[in-house]
Amino acid sequence: MLKVRVIPIVMLDGYSVVKTIKFSTRRNLGNPITVAQIYNTRNVDELILLDIDASKHEEKIDQFIISEISSKCFMPLTVGGGIRSVDDVRLLLKAGADKVVINSEGYRNPQLIKECSDEFGSQCIVGSVDVKKESDGSYKCYSNGGVQATGKDPMQWIESLEDFGVGEIIINSIDRDGTMAGYDIELIEKISQHVGVPLIVAGGAKDEMDCVKAMKAGANAISAASIFHFTDITPEQVKNELKENGYPVRKIFSRN
Amino acid sequence: MGTVAGIIDIGLGNIDSVRRALTFMGFANQLCAKIDDLENVDRIIFPGVGNFYKASEVLKETRFNIAIKEHVLHLNKPILGICLGMQLLCDRGYEGGEAEGLKLISGEVVKLEKGNSSERVPHMGWNEVHFKNKSILFKDIPDRMDFYFNHSYHFSKVEQNKVVSVTPYANGFVSTVEDKNVFGVQFHPEKSQELGLQLLKNFMEL
Secondary structure (H helix, E strand, O other): OOOOEEEEEEEEOOOOEEEEOOOOOEEEEEOHHHHHHHHHHOOOOOEEEEEOOOOOOOOOOOHHHHHHHHHHOOOOEEEEOOOOOHHHHHHHHHHOOOEEEEOHHHHHOOHHHHHHHHHHOHHHEEEEEEEEEOOOOOEEEEEOOOOEEOOOOHHHHHHHHHHHOOOEEEEEEOOOOOOOOOOOHHHHHHHHOOOOOOEEEEOOOOOHHHHHHHHHOOOOEEEEOHHHHHOOOOHHHHHHHHHHOOOOOOOOOOOO | OOOEEEEEOOOOOOHHHHHHHHHHOOOEEEEEOOHHHHHHOOEEEEOOOOOHHHHHHHHHHHOHHHHHHHHHHHOOOOEEEEOHHHHOOOOEEOOOOOEEOOOOOOOEEEEOOOOOOOOOOOEEEEEEEEEOOOOHHHOOOOOOEEEEEEEOEEEEOOOHHHEEEEEOOOOOEEEEEEEOOEEEEOOOHHHOHHHHHHHHHHHHOO
């Protein structure tokens, strides 16, 4: 059986790991290579590395950081931040990324997603969607690190992303980001009815049971940052709780 | 001189991950960007992500399609295909249009069909490898362990005696093939942590 993935998210502001609250207030958490190595020794299922300032500053996630991490960590790496061309994707794959995340540029130039999935296969291209709940209760997509309203409805936008050729979706709740108040279960339920490719959920993970709730709402993979950075909860504990609740998790192997 | 692995480097994605994994374990390796580079190596690793049709065209343009067969069939060098590299061992594939494979292991590469409504394609993440035939590739690796997969197509119509493992997704697909010195894995050993490193070690120590 395909196993439920528990995926720590490592956010970067160029060269340091940071964690935001509601995409705003930040805490600096040190060196990304060290952080990745800790997760590697804990046998996490995958790591997501996102440079959250790259698009705003018209820069790209640092390729050197990715190649350093992939020289030491032999696990799946999903990488994004400021991706604007097919060559950007090529360089990150060469640096050791397995999947590349496209977010802001997808709104400006959706053709890029098609070009990338034709070139590298849709399994390589992840569409990331940052969503905020508006005062009228509707959900809307935001770009450029959550600061720019796009006016797009996330359900419709995700269908478009799939048509352009993404092989996976990460949905992130801006309102819940860094709050540890619980995933937006209503949002996950809505999205999961509209998505045909694997769905990773992010934003607000509270504890082990909350991850189980997100799975019940239709997620295929759980991702989180704050609970792993700031609490005693480990990815392993989340997986144990998922297992208790009947979700299959990966068996770990150690070489002699 | 120890065993040297040649990693085929024709622009098909994340070759460096394989190279780093071999280097990490202390195995000599070099990238093979042109066919003459194959002369200096005694193992061939063929990693790849991307589109079957495009890859097939590149193999023809670079003449790697002929050179690989020469080194594998006549010089008896072991080859390990990974992901798209595994798929390209077949007769033909249908991703991006019908195209020829290397014809090292008979079969066809077709799109994964969902086995039930809860499955989603691409098949992405960790899944089990169930042994069907014994293989030296899985020395010291128990049955039904989880490896990392990331693909939308799979190797089909393989002769039973060449199927080393199957994986329970999309009604079950072939995840490892083997015929003498030809090996192919649909999953990514270079991204499957300790488990994958063990498999690469087994291949290097054949």
